[in-house]
Amino acid sequence: MFKAVFALRRKEGMGQAAFRDFWLNDHAPKVAKIPGLRRYVVDIGLTEDASRSVDGYATVWFDDEKTFQAGFGGDYARTVVLPNNSNFNRFTEIIMLQVGEHVIIG
Numbered sequence: 001m002f003k004a005v006f007a008l009r010r011k012e013g014m015g016q017a018a019f020r021d022f023w024l025n026d027h028a029p030k031v032a033k034i035p036g037l038r039r040y041v042v043d044i045g046l047t048e049d050a051s052r053s054v055d056g057y058a059t060v061w062f063d064d065e066k067t068f069q070a071g072f073g074g075d076y077a078r079t080v081v082l083p084n085n086s087n088f089n090r091f092t093e094i095i096m097l098q099v100g101e102h103v104i105i106g
Contacts, residue, residue, distance in 0.1 A: 002061065006095065006097075030081050
C-alpha cells in the first residue's frame with residue numbers, strides 16, 4: 001500500500017470554518033473520485049489560529065506509487081481536483097510527504 005500525506009494552509013483571508021466547509025463539502029468529494037484511490041482521510045484544525053503553519057492534513061492511500069502517480073497525474077485530477085485547490089488553500093505551499101506507516105497502538 002502506498003500512502004501520502006499533504007499539509008495545507010488555508011487561503012489568505014479565509015476563516016477556519018469556511019476552509020473546513022469548502023474542503024469537506026466541495027473539494028473532498030472531488031478527490032474521492034480520483035481513479036485508484038483506496039482511502040482518503042482529512043484532518044482539519046478545529047479552532048481559528050492564524051499563527052499556525054498548517055490548517056489541515058489530507059492522507060491518501062493507493063495500491064502502489066504507480067497508481068498514485070497515475071491518479072494524481074491523470075486528466076481528472078489535473079483538470080478538476082488540482083485547480084480547485086486555489087479556491088481554499090495556498091496551493092503553492094502544499095507539502096506532500098510519502099510515508100511509511102508504523103502503527104504503535106492500533
